[in-house]
Amino acid sequence: MVQNHHHRGGGSYYKRTSSSTANFFSKKPSFLSITLYIILLFAFSIFIFLVKTSINILDVDNGTDGQRTVFTEHSQSQSQSQSELESLEIPDEQLWDPPFSYGLHPCVKPTSKYRAAQGSDHYITVKSNGGLNQMRTGIADMVAVAHIMNATLVIPQLDKRSFWKDSSTFSDMFDEAQFIKTLRGDLRIAKELPKELESVPRARKHFTSWSGVGYYEEMTQLFKEYQVIHVAKSDSRLANNDLPLDIQRLRCRALYYALRFSPPIEILGEKLVERLRSRGGRYIALHLRYEKDMLSFTGCTYGLTDAESKELTIMRENTNHWKVKKINSTEQRIGGYCPLTPKEVGIFLQALGYPPSTIIYIAAGEIYGGNAHLSELMYRFPNLVFKETLATKEELKAFANHASQTAALDYLISVESDVFIPSHSGNMARAVEGHRRFLGHRKTITPDRRGLVELFDKLKSGKLREGPSFSQRVQQIHENWQGGPRKRKGPLPGIKGRARFRTEESFYENPYPECICSSKAA
Structure with missing residues (x-):
């Protein structure tokens, strides 16, 4: 406000000075008069300069221009950074x-060559492992595996021993009727094993991770000796790539349509x-x-107190299935793993x-x-x-x-x-x-x-x-x-x-x- 006031005063002053100057020179001024006039102009210029400088100093001290002092990288305030960022206009x-x-959309329909699995009298039972999404993707994998092996899939059991120790059953988590109905054109799904098979010996198998169709076609040899194959883990049982199109689309139908909550x-x-x-x-x-389990598992302690870091280390050492015990937190963070x-x-x-x-x-x-x-x-x-x-x-x-x-x-x-x-x-x-x-x-x-x-x-x-x-x-x-x-x-x-x-x-x-x-x- 002070600065604006002086600008307005300065403007009117120059108007009056301009008029006086015209009158002055119209009277054929003497050398002494001209000298005095120049001295007065010089003095006034110095006065204006001093006033404007003092105003700018006042503004800087009060932070009115957003640059209170010359910024050093060691002396910035968070509130100032926030106000600067708020002023950015991002569309x-x-x-x-x-x-x-680009007009892309879901496509999950099987090709004309696709045939549903019959299942007959061969069954696969599954114990899903891990947290929610590890179990979901694992179940989708096992749907595809049962189709490849032409077996009946029994509704999977969910993991109750993971970090979260959740006692939920399949029907607590998922719409069981939707699961069976959606996949009926792909394979047979049974809610449970037939009574007569509950006590028969099973082939307990830990299928190799990231396996292809050929591997599971070989695994069908197990059905010559056993009617039931029990799969101990369901996660990452299928390869990500180089699988037939119909198998990949079956995985999508299972995950995005059949496994409704x-x-x-x-x-x-x-x-x-x-x-x-x-x-x-x-x-x-x-x-x-x-969350505690993630920080402990990854060994990431940046920003934590010494007591918190120690607690996470103890937890990692006491969790048997976490194989890596000694972790350099700094290296983890620099590598982008935290x-x-x-x-x-x-x-x-x-x-x-x-x-x-x-x-x-x-x-x-x-x-x-x-x-x-x-x-x-x-x-x-x-x-x-x-x-x-x-x-x-x-x-x-x-x-x-x-x-x-x-x-x-x-x-x-x-x-x-x-x-x-x-x-x-x-x-x-x-x-x-x-x-x-x-x-x-x-x-x-x-x-x-x-x-x-x-x-x-x-x-x-x-x-x-x-x-x-x-x-x-x-x-x-x-x-x-x-x-x-x-x-x-x-x-x-x-x-x-x-x-x-x-x-x-x-x-x-x-x-x-x-x-x-x-x-x-x-």
């Missing part, structure tokens, strides 16, 4: 619109999505994999251009350390929503002590979100991404954790600061990490033998091209 379509999908889960999931929409229309589903911390997620989302008002649904179990670790994310994005705040206590009561069922709610809400962002590439993240690709390449932003760690460390050391240039760098490295159409990635170069299969992109993470196509056949 809405860049934040929320799905990538262009049970009605109570589906109904509540739909209600929660509607409630999220009523809060603001659009929302991000953030799979914040900052889940982003809540603070890092907040910086990441802000750099992408999402405003503080964005509604973010936290799709996760209990966050390790609770609010102590969530506070940095909540500071930047106050509208965090959890199952416990979205659903009533009465609604969640039926799901108490059933972690797989609550994880199914997270899955449904994540699939339906406008944007899905996983902080780590686990089974849930891969399954949701694949489902969203199948449904039309819905926007899925996968953080480049390795690249981000480099930027985060530069922020911490003062070599970078949050602001427009940092935001631009984050956006550039994630330009092609938005879930757009691309063919599934093969094995990493230089790796030979069966180890190469482990490096392939999961079929369920990206079922393109077999189950996603541009043809008219659905």
